[in-house]
Amino acid sequence: MRIRAPHIAAIAAVTLTAADALAKTELPQLDSSSFGNQLFWLGITFVTLYLIVRNMVVPNIASVLDSRAETIADAIAKAEAFKRHADEAKGGAEAGSQHARNRAAELLATAQADAAKHHADALAGLNATLATESDAAQATITKAVAAANTELEQAAAGLARTIAEKLLGSTVDEASVKAAISSKKAA
Numbered sequence: 001m002r003i004r005a006p007h008i009a010a011i012a013a014v015t016l017t018a019a020d021a022l023a024k025t026e027l028p029q030l031d032s033s034s035f036g037n038q039l040f041w042l043g044i045t046f047v048t049l050y051l052i053v054r055n056m057v058v059p060n061i062a063s064v065l066d067s068r069a070e071t072i073a074d075a076i077a078k079a080e081a082f083k084r085h086a087d088e089a090k091g092g093a094e095a096g097s098q099h100a101r102n103r104a105a106e107l108l109a110t111a112q113a114d115a116a117k118h119h120a121d122a123l124a125g126l127n128a129t130l131a132t133e134s135d136a137a138q139a140t141i142t143k144a145v146a147a148a149n150t151e152l153e154q155a156a157a158g159l160a161r162t163i164a165e166k167l168l169g170s171t172v173d174e175a176s177v178k179a180a181i182s183s184k185k186a187a
Contacts, residue, residue, distance in 0.1 A: 153181060160177050
């Protein structure tokens with residue numbers, strides 16, 4: 001709302017009327033005869049306070065605000081530097097971690113290859129040992145079978161000779177018994 005000249009006149013009239021009424025109550029600042037003097041000192045006081053505020057208070061406040069702005073700017077710069085440092089450290093840690101993972105994978109692959117080679121070598125050695133032992137066992141079995149057959153033939157020859165002698169009542173020579181067993185064995 002704008003104050004216009006008629007408003008000012010009305011306010012001045014009310015003020016002067018109120019001042020005259022209050023002057024009777026002995027308030028010197030409301031005495032209309034001293035308004036000029038009061039307005040003069042009000043102007044001097046206002047200008048003096050204005051100059052004090054402008055030259056002393058405002059610069060102090062401005063310096064505090066500038067100092068605060070600098071402190072905030074420094075804190076932001078430090079925070080950004082710490083963030084960059086943290087990002088670099090994070091990148092370094094991730095690179096180190098990736099390198100460690102790669103190295104672990106290489107070591108694991110090498111260990112698996114070594115284990116597979118060792119397993120293949122052990123299996124080949126076992127197969128060779130088993131083949132050798134199997135051949136030796138086969139040879140032993142073959143010898144045992146041959147020895148058993150020989151003993152069986154001898155026992156059969158002895159038994160056949162004894163039976164023939166009991167049946168015929170005469171002695172049978174060993175060569176003829178062996179010849180008879182061999183001919184029956186071949187047939």
